[in-house]
Amino acid sequence: MLLNKRKNSLTELLNSEEDARKKTVWLHASSVGELDQARALAAEIKKQNPSLFIIQSVYSDSVTDKQRIDPNFDRSFILPLDFPFAYDSVFKKFKPEKLIILAWDTWPNLLKTAYKYDCKSYLACASLSSGSGRKKGFVHSLTKASFQYLEGIYPSHPIMVDEFKTLASGHKIETLGDTRFESVLNRIESGTPPERFQTFLKKYKTEIESRKPILLGSTYSQCESYFLDFISHWSEENHPLPTFWIFPHKWEENRMKSFRSKLESITTVKTFSELTDKNSEYPKIVLVDELGILAFAYQFAKFAYVGGAFHHRVHNTIEPAAFGLTLVTGPKISNAPEAIVMQKLGGLAVCNDKKEYIDAFEKLILNPNLAKELGAKNRNFVLENKGASEKIYSRVFSNDPN
Numbered sequence: 001m002l003l004n005k006r007k008n009s010l011t012e013l014l015n016s017e018e019d020a021r022k023k024t025v026w027l028h029a030s031s032v033g034e035l036d037q038a039r040a041l042a043a044e045i046k047k048q049n050p051s052l053f054i055i056q057s058v059y060s061d062s063v064t065d066k067q068r069i070d071p072n073f074d075r076s077f078i079l080p081l082d083f084p085f086a087y088d089s090v091f092k093k094f095k096p097e098k099l100i101i102l103a104w105d106t107w108p109n110l111l112k113t114a115y116k117y118d119c120k121s122y123l124a125c126a127s128l129s130s131g132s133g134r135k136k137g138f139v140h141s142l143t144k145a146s147f148q149y150l151e152g153i154y155p156s157h158p159i160m161v162d163e164f165k166t167l168a169s170g171h172k173i174e175t176l177g178d179t180r181f182e183s184v185l186n187r188i189e190s191g192t193p194p195e196r197f198q199t200f201l202k203k204y205k206t207e208i209e210s211r212k213p214i215l216l217g218s219t220y221s222q223c224e225s226y227f228l229d230f231i232s233h234w235s236e237e238n239h240p241l242p243t244f245w246i247f248p249h250k251w252e253e254n255r256m257k258s259f260r261s262k263l264e265s266i267t268t269v270k271t272f273s274e275l276t277d278k279n280s281e282y283p284k285i286v287l288v289d290e291l292g293i294l295a296f297a298y299q300f301a302k303f304a305y306v307g308g309a310f311h312h313r314v315h316n317t318i319e320p321a322a323f324g325l326t327l328v329t330g331p332k333i334s335n336a337p338e339a340i341v342m343q344k345l346g347g348l349a350v351c352n353d354k355k356e357y358i359d360a361f362e363k364l365i366l367n368p369n370l371a372k373e374l375g376a377k378n379r380n381f382v383l384e385n386k387g388a389s390e391k392i393y394s395r396v397f398s399n400d401p402n
Contacts, residue, residue, distance in 0.1 A: 003081075005061070005078060006078050006079070006080055006081065007080075009077045009078040010077060010078070010080055010089075010090075012077065013055070013075055013077040013090070014089055014090070014093055016075060018093065018094075022051055022052075023051070023052050023053065023097050023098075024052070024053045024054075024055060024094045024095060024096040024097065025045060025052050025053070025054050025055075025096060025097070025098045025099075025100065026054075026055050026056075026057070026090075026094070026096040026098065026099045026100070026119070027041065027042060027054060027055070027056045027057070027073075027100050027102065028056075028057045028058075028059075028079065028099065028100070028101045028102065028105060028110070029056070029057070029058050029059075029102045029103075029105070030058065030059045030060055030102070030103065030104065030105035031058065031059070031060035031062055031063060032060070032062060032063055032067060033103070033180065033335070033336070034058075034102040034103045034104075034105065034125075034180075035058060035063060035067060035068070035102075036179075036180045036183040036184070037102040037103065037124075037125045037178065037179045037180045037183070038056055038073075038102050038179075039070050039072070039183050040179035040180065040182040040183045040186075040388075040389045041100065041102070041124065041179045041389050041392060041393070042054050042056065042070065042072035042073060043072050043389070044179075044389035044390055044392075044393045045072070045393060045397075046072045048393055048397070049397070053074050053094075054072060054073055054074050054075075055073075055074060055075040055076070055077070055090075055094055055096065056068070056070070056073040056075070056076045056077075057076070057077055057078065057079040058076075058078060058079065059078070059079045059105055061078075063078075075094075079107075079110075082107040082108065082109045082110060083109060084109050084112075084113075086109060086110075086113075087109070087110055087113045087114075088113065091113060091114070091116075091117040091119065092117075095117070096114075096119050097118075097119060097120065098119065098120055098121075098122070098396060098397075099111075099114045099119050099120070099121040099122070100121075100122045100124050100392075100396065101121065101122070101123050101124070102124055102125050102179075103123075103125050103126065103127050103156075103337070104123075104126065104127055104128065106123060106143070106146050106147070106150075107146075108142060108145070108146040111146050111149040111150065112146075112149060114149065115149045120151045121149055121150050121151060122150060122151055122152045122153075122154065122396055123147075123150055123152070123153045123154065124154045124176070124179070124392045124396075125154070125156045125177070125178045125179055125180065125337075125388070125392075126153050126154055126155045126156060126160065126164065127155070127156055127160060127337030127340070128155075128160055128163040128164055128167075128337075140166075140167070143167055144166075144167045144168070147167050147168040148168075150168065150172060151172070152172050152173075152174065152395065152396070153168055153172050153173045153174075154173075154174055154175065154176040154392060154395065155173065155174075155175050155176075156175075156177060156178035156337050156338070156341070156385075156388075157175060157177075157178070157337070157341045157381075158175045159340075159341050159344050160175075160337065160341075161173055161175060174395070176388060176391040176392050176395060177384070177385040177387065177388030177391060177392075178337065178338060178385050178388055179385075179388045179389045179392065180318065180338070181318055181322075181338075181382055181385035181386065181388065182385070182386060182387075182388060182389055184316070184318040184319055184322060184382075185322060185382070185386065187295065188295065188296075188319065188322055191295070191296070193293070193296040194290075194292050194293060194296075196276050196290065197292075197293045197296060197297070199276055200272065200275060200276050201300075203275070203276070204275065204282050207243075207282040208300055211242070211243045211282075212243070212300060212301060212302045213242070213243040213244055213245045213286070213300065213301055213302070214242050214243070214244050214245075214301060214302050214303060214304070214305075214361075214365070215244070215245045215246075215247070215297060215298060215300075215301035215303075215304040215305070215320070215325075216244060216245070216246045216247065216304070216305040216307070217247045217294050217298075217304060217305065217306050217307060217315065217320070218247060218248075218249045218294070218306065218307035218308055218315040219246060219247065219248050219249060219305075219307045220248075220249055220307055220308070220310065220311045221255060222310045222311065223305070223307050223310060223311075223330075224246075224248075224255075224259050225354075226310075226354045226357045226358070227244075227246075228259075228262055228263070228266075229354060229358065230357065230358045230361050230362075231263075231266055231267065232266060233358070238366075239365065239366060241267060241284055242284075242302070242365055243282075243283075243284055243285070243286075244284065244285045244286070245285075245286045245288060245297060245301070246285060246286065246287050246288065247288045247293070247294045247297070248287070248288075249307055249308070249315075251289050256287065256289070259287075260287060263285055263287075267283075267284040267285060268281075268283035268284045268285065269283055269284070269285045269286075269287060270282075270283045270285075270286060270287070271286070271287045271288070271289045272286055272287065272288040272289055272290055272293070273289050273290065294319075295319050298319055298320040298322075298323045298325060299323045301320070301323070301325055302325075302364075302365075302368065302371060303325050303326040303327070303328070303364050303371045303375065304320040304325045304326075304327055304328070305327070305328045305329065305361075306320065306327055306328070306329045307329070307330075308329075308330070308332070309329040309330030309331060309332040309333055309339075309350070310330035310331070310332070311330070311332070312332065313332050313333075313334075313335040313336070314329050314330070314332060314333045314335065314336050314339050317329070317336060317338055317339045317342060317348065318338055318382060320378075321338070321342060321347065321375075321378035321379065321381065321382050322379065322382045323379070324372075324375040324376055324378060324379035325375045325378065326347055326348075326349075326364060326370075326371045326372075326374040326375040326378065327339075327342065327347065327348040327349070327378065328348075328349045328351060328357070328360045328361065328364070329348065329349070329350060329351070330350070330351055330352075330357075331350055331351070331352045333348075333350060338381075341381060342377075342378055342381060345377045345378070345381060346374055346377060347374045347375065347377040347378035347381070348378070349364075
């Protein structure tokens, strides 16, 4: 079914009416996170040169048709599988002069074909962890061979530069930042919190201000199990149990019913809906059973746990970092260069097991000044990346006439 989807998407692209513009740029994003990077870069490209025609591709089947829609994408499609002649038809029809790949998805045949058609290729917002499979064995050799076709490699942070030096010539590598930060900041700055969340904030204004919560975002069953162990062993004698807002990744009735029952044997618990719709006393734990609130809730927290990294991959760490929060998460962060950098800066604690999870929570709760200090590093890191789109545009198009 997925193969048919790829084939149909390519057919639709090739059958689309050709636009007679001066130049075409091809942006490629592997998945949803990289698509955010592509959005910010596309907006800058159109701002600087509205006549440029942008075709945009994704690879992951997790990206929905709706997510691929953007006013700055003139055409959007799903990338074919990386066979030697898979891309010839795209290059022949659109004749792109630039191929900009976001983050890491450097398919060998795609880069080789771009070179064959005199299309200059770049890797922007580039990310590579020290434990990446691209640096091991045969894949290392294949990646190195592919990178020879790149005109420039632009890591998202200076920490990443040395990782790329084993794969490419140093003169190609230049740190220009990560455009995804701009997408996230724009959403935060221009977005409006849901009305029900605003009602909740007004109703419990005094309680929230006097007892800032610790926020757990995108929790799975394993995260919730570790959290139960943490509060079960908390000693009120040394420090009162803080307030927590918990945002489950999915609200599964049976799982949440069991989780709530176990929490209630320890402390007071209410759902967001109950607190918003009824006259309820503010509890120690708020279970958030409504969508669209998490990104706006971070600004009220002391620090945050970001889920996904004990399960498959860490969820969005940029949103809480933008509000100056220290972060705690699990071990699977290789998909998120921003999380890797925050860990190296000290603003993100990576926990490999339950003991490390509990230790991280205790340390930040008992040392609020430390939490503020490390959170400030995250905030500065986010702000440093503002303007990445403009830097990348200037470097890639610096010698091009309008």
